[in-house]
Amino acid sequence: MTISMYQASVPVFLNMLKGLSLVLSKGEAYAAEKGTDPQALIDARLAPDMFPLARQVQIATDHAKGASSRLAGREVPKFEDTERTFAELQARIGKTTELLGTFRSEDMDGSDERTIVIPMRTGERSFTGMTYLLHFAMPNFYFHVTTAYDILRHNGVPLGKTDFFGVR
Amino acid sequence: MTISMYQASVPVFLNMLKGLSLVLSKGEAYAAEKGTDPQALIDARLAPDMFPLARQVQIATDHAKGASSRLAGREVPKFEDTERTFAELQARIGKTTELLGTFRSEDMDGSDERTIVIPMRTGERSFTGMTYLLHFAMPNFYFHVTTAYDILRHNGVPLGKTDFFGVR
Numbered sequence: 622m623t624i625s626m627y628q629a630s631v632p633v634f635l636n637m638l639k640g641l642s643l644v645l646s647k648g649e650a651y652a653a654e655k656g657t658d659p660q661a662l663i664d665a666r667l668a669p670d671m672f673p674l675a676r677q678v679q680i681a682t683d684h685a686k687g688a689s690s691r692l693a694g695r696e697v698p699k700f701e702d703t704e705r706t707f708a709e710l711q712a713r714i715g716k717t718t719e720l721l722g723t724f725r726s727e728d729m730d731g732s733d734e735r736t737i738v739i740p741m742r743t744g745e746r747s748f749t750g751m752t753y754l755l756h757f758a759m760p761n762f763y764f765h766v767t768t769a770y771d772i773l774r775h776n777g778v779p780l781g782k783t784d785f786f787g788v789r
Numbered sequence: 790m791t792i793s794m795y796q797a798s799v800p801v802f803l804n805m806l807k808g809l810s811l812v813l814s815k816g817e818a819y820a821a822e823k824g825t826d827p828q829a830l831i832d833a834r835l836a837p838d839m840f841p842l843a844r845q846v847q848i849a850t851d852h853a854k855g856a857s858s859r860l861a862g863r864e865v866p867k868f869e870d871t872e873r874t875f876a877e878l879q880a881r882i883g884k885t886t887e888l889l890g891t892f893r894s895e896d897m898d899g900s901d902e903r904t905i906v907i908p909m910r911t912g913e914r915s916f917t918g919m920t921y922l923l924h925f926a927m928p929n930f931y932f933h934v935t936t937a938y939d940i941l942r943h944n945g946v947p948l949g950k951t952d953f954f955g956v957r
Contacts, residue, residue, distance in 0.1 A: 624792040624901060624919060633923055667835070667943040733792060751792060755801055763931035764938075764953060771939045775835040785932060 639787030681765035688758035795894035807955030849933035856926035
């Protein structure tokens with residue numbers, strides 16, 4: 622037995638998005654409790670030239686929907702990047718989770734060896750499905766999920782590793 | 790074709806540790822260029838109750854050596870957590886990379902279904918090899934690699950996604 626492309630992607634995205642949703646709920650609750658503007662957290666960044674919280678969530682969900690759709694040979698659905706509130710970010714995670722629920726393991730069979738072409742700022746880049754998943758989509762996904770957590774943690778939100786893992 | 794336990798672990802750890810090493814080199818170079826004490830970066834945290842940079846690197850390498858050793862059925866080598874300088878952190882990444890180079894794909898065959906028991910603060914936790922790798926070791930590894938990057942980025946070190954991926 623080895624790992625299927627489905628096992629290495631969809632359940633991992635689902636678990637970590639559950640964590641991201643919990644982390645955002647705790648951010649929203651913290652702002653409410655302190656009586657501060659929730660927008661201050663939505664717009665918070667770790668550096669002036671890094672993306673703010675809302676964009677981190679958008680990009681994390683983009684990698685989850687992009688990887689799962691491409692590996693299943695489906696068109697990647699387009700989400701407009703208009704989320705400006707905690708409720709809207711939760712809705713985006715919800716839409717992504719719903720999409721992930723539509724994939725079956727067999728949809729991704731054989732995708733490890735298929736060529737996946739990704740549009741990048743620097744032009745197109747082509748990968749095998751396995752390299753795309755393990756060495757591009759997954760590290761990018763984790764980067765943005767972790768940075769969202771780090772932004773909130775840096776702004777005082779009481780979070781721990783169990784929140785990152787979505788353990789309520 | 791599917792993904793072997795080796796493919797899902799060792800080459801991913803190696804690539805991301807190459808990135809972590811590059812990110813640390815750029816942190817060290819930045820301190821030298823600004824004439825600031827490199828120790829300020831080694832001790833930097835994103836929140837008072839988060840781990841400083843040095844500890845993030847120690848934990849990231851612990852997950853890489855722990856996962857690869859356990860999946861291969863080997864004893865996990867113990868590293869003392871004594872690193873206090875950029876050179877010492879690079880040496881720790883070097884030792885981990887060297888260890889990762891000693892595993893062969895067949896060492897991990899069948900580890901997806903084997904029971905892996907992990908000592909935790911809250912007691913022992915047991916996983917199948919696949920769940921341990923995909924839902925415990927890998928998210929933890931990425932969390933600490935990303936947080937090391939975020940700490941340096943937050944402290945002004947000029948880093949980009951290509952550094953995270955170790956592309957020189």
